[in-house]
Amino acid sequence: MKNPYLTYPAKILRIQKESSDSNLYTLKFEDPKVQKAFRFNPGQFVVAGLVGFGEGPFDICSSSLETGSLEICVRQAGAVTKRIHQLKIGDRLQIRGPYGHGFPMNKLANRNLLLIGGGCGFVTMRTVILDYLKKPSAKQKLQVFFGVTSERDLLFANEFDNWRKKIDLYLIASKPSAAWPHQVGLITNLFDKVKIMEKVGVLACGPPIMYRFTLERLKKLGIPDTDIYLSFERRMDCAVGVCQHCAIGSFYVCKDGPVFSYDKIKDIPGAI
Ligand SMILES: Cc1cc2nc3c(=O)[nH]c(=O)nc-3n(C[C@H](O)[C@H](O)[C@H](O)COP(=O)(O)OP(=O)(O)OC[C@H]3O[C@@H](n4cnc5c(N)ncnc54)[C@H](O)[C@@H]3O)c2cc1C
Ligand code: FES
Structure with a gap:
């Protein structure tokens, strides 16, 4: 069984300042086999971090048709994101994922x-x-x-x-x-x-x-x-439906979301 917590080192190929507090990171997994196997759907996220320091969930924002690299855009919010902002081209981030369910693009193909x-x-x-x-x-x-x-x-x-x-x-x-x-x-x-x-x-x-x-x-x-x-964004820890930090009613945002159709969650108190 593949360990869902396994992280893989990815090298920073490019850093682009996007706004006053956000940078876009282009990443490539060091192991070409990992890079080749990495596929995601729009709306899914990865957990990115530094060994011995911490990690956090970030939406993948590159094209899902691009297989040679992936991109995340990180807003400096606290300790982990501040540390990510100090990294330079050539440094590494540990990445796990992709996680969750994204937008149902196949279902929406004709709309x-x-x-x-x-x-x-x-x-x-x-x-x-x-x-x-x-x-x-x-x-x-x-x-x-x-x-x-x-x-x-x-x-x-x-x-x-x-x-x-x-x-x-x-x-x-x-x-x-x-x-x-x-x-x-x-x-x-x-x-x-x-x-x-x-x-x-x-x-x-x-x-x-x-x-x-x-x-x-x-x-x-x-x-x-x-x-x-x-x-949806909720505070996350495991990102694989174990710790319960991200629960909305009986759903876990990490595993059942982060994308939900409104009819599914509209009656859950505190969901919105
Ligand atoms: C599914 C998902 C996707 C995300 N995608 C992105 C993304 O693409 N780009 C990005 O910059 N951030 C994204 N976030 C938020 C990001 O994960 C947090 O900002 C980051 O983990 C904060 O870590 P930190 O140690 O730097 O800050 P902390 O010290 O943990 O927190 C700093 C401040 O940010 C707030 N914060 C932390 N986590 C969240 C959260 N999940 N939602 C709202 N406020 C939060 C805290 O309450 C605190 O005020 C996403 C979160 C989730 C759950
Ligand atoms: S983050 Fe642990 S259950 Fe969702």
Whole structure:
């Protein structure tokens, strides 16, 4: 039996500063066999850390069609992420995973997609976007909402021009500088400005408060709960359904999620 806790060293190939507190890391497993076997679905995560120091869960944000490397975007929040931010190109991270269930992309293959990412929650949306750019489908269009507090929090901004060739990207900031050329307000204000496509599946990742108000707007649009997929963050330890740190009702976010369709979790007290 494969030990689900086994970690594998991955070398940092590239570090890209994305925002005031987040870096994008391109990683390659040192063992070519491990790299070759590493496959994931959009919305899944890995646990990354340093031996003898600590580890934490991070969404994988590279294309799932890319097999030569993987990428994670790390926001400096506390001890582990501060240490990761001190690493240099050529240093190593220990990686385990991928874990959990991501977005049901096969089920959604013939639907248009509305992607909604708030702040750091936008990280996981990059995989869906990059996959679409690599393999666009005549049966599917993408509308993407990205909400931040200010322009300092934007992620992947140097990729937007390329994304815009094939997807509709809408940016909104609640407290931007006077020079911000996009919408100002909360991410839900975009529903007043943008006509949402027909036959749409919704993928969202962000803080609980964003979910509460976004769900109200989706309900008004008549989008069924079964077509709305939310990615959850909870404090995690084992990431394999053993320690119970990440429980939402009878579900474990690490093992049963992090992506849940809204109909599955809407009646669980405290889920949102
Ligand atoms: C499934 C999942 C995917 C994630 N994906 C990413 C990602 O792609 N990029 C990224 O930067 N971070 C992501 N996170 C959050 C990341 O795991 C934590 O920020 C990190 O582990 C904090 O470790 P630390 O030791 O640096 O900070 P700590 O000292 O542990 O915490 C610092 C601060 O961050 C808060 N915090 C810690 N963990 C979480 C969490 N899970 N949710 C909300 N607040 C938290 C703490 O309450 C504290 O205020 C994800 C978390 C989960 C559960
Ligand atoms: S993190 Fe241990 S059960 Fe989910």
